[in-house]
Amino acid sequence: xxxxxxxxxxxxxxxxxxxxxxxxxxxxxxxxxxxxxxxxxxxxxxxxxxxxxxxxxxxxxxxxxxxxxxxxxxxxxxxxxxxxxxxxxxxxxxxxxxxxxxxxxxxxxxxxxxxxxxxxxxxxxxxxxxxxxxxxxxxxxxxxxxxxxxxxxxxxxxxxxxxxxxxxxxxxxxxxxxxxxxxxxxxxxxxx
Amino acid sequence: xxxxxxxxxxxxxxxxxxxxxxxxxxxxxxxxxxxxxxxxxxxxxxxxxxxxxxxxxxxxxxxxxxxxxxxxxxxxxxxxxxxxxxxxxxxxxxxxxxxxxxxxxxxxxxxxxx
Numbered sequence: 001x002x003x004x005x006x007x008x009x010x011x012x013x014x015x016x017x018x019x020x021x022x023x024x025x026x027x028x029x030x031x032x033x034x035x036x037x038x039x040x041x042x043x044x045x046x047x048x049x050x051x052x053x054x055x056x057x058x059x060x061x062x063x064x065x066x067x068x069x070x071x072x073x074x075x076x077x078x079x080x081x082x083x084x085x086x087x088x089x090x091x092x093x094x095x096x097x098x099x100x101x102x103x104x105x106x107x108x109x110x111x112x113x114x115x116x117x118x119x120x121x122x123x124x125x126x127x128x129x130x131x132x133x134x135x136x137x138x139x140x141x142x143x144x145x146x147x148x149x150x151x152x153x154x155x156x157x158x159x160x161x162x163x164x165x166x167x168x169x170x171x172x173x174x175x176x177x178x179x180x181x182x183x184x185x186x187x188x189x190x191x192x
Numbered sequence: 193x194x195x196x197x198x199x200x201x202x203x204x205x206x207x208x209x210x211x212x213x214x215x216x217x218x219x220x221x222x223x224x225x226x227x228x229x230x231x232x233x234x235x236x237x238x239x240x241x242x243x244x245x246x247x248x249x250x251x252x253x254x255x256x257x258x259x260x261x262x263x264x265x266x267x268x269x270x271x272x273x274x275x276x277x278x279x280x281x282x283x284x285x286x287x288x289x290x291x292x293x294x295x296x297x298x299x300x301x302x303x304x305x306x
Contacts, residue, residue, distance in 0.1 A: 032217030121214035128211040
């Protein structure tokens, strides 16, 4: 836990300073998680604010301070789901946006402004985003939480409210689908 | 690219590890907290207005219900009723003074050749 239970209890009672403390303690982690879940850096802060907004209005429903972290992760996952669903609806917009990004990237490359490491990281991000773009939002988020965020099965159980066996099955299936997309992509992916 | 002897599983794991490294945790910009509080306050204002409007509707509905209940409870002024029974009234309306309606049929038997 990044904060004392007492801070959570105070925030539950409407203490604004305690809520600020909570946000300050968790925002870096939540921003990082959202960055990896939605893969759109420009919208990360907006989604993170939505997470903390939902947290503010649902804190009174939290039974005990001990389950705060899974609760916050659940809110994060839900906000990421909502965002990804909206994005899917705005597919055309996203496509035009991407082409714009690609043009900017090409310009930057031509001018030699982007360093090799940054370029390599960008390639990795794009490769994973494209790979996970081939599977559902549910698969993407579940795999991200397990494989990238490093959440344990116990933690995932609390977030998804399903037992360990069901989670293992879901993870296995999600991984199989990603592997299938991975195979289909020709495995031309960089790792740095 | 990956060496060819590695399995797809291992390649995927390596790719996801590389992704984790390529997307490190980051901090928010300076406006994050003020913007968050702005959103909270705006949501609270909306919720407050909605609640106030809902309360207004509930109060109005309650007042209307009470008014209707009172209206229904007050005995209505009914139309004046006659103390006589229906049959009596009917009989009064069709008195013997109107023989054309209640008198016996008269047969004219004076012209048998017809």
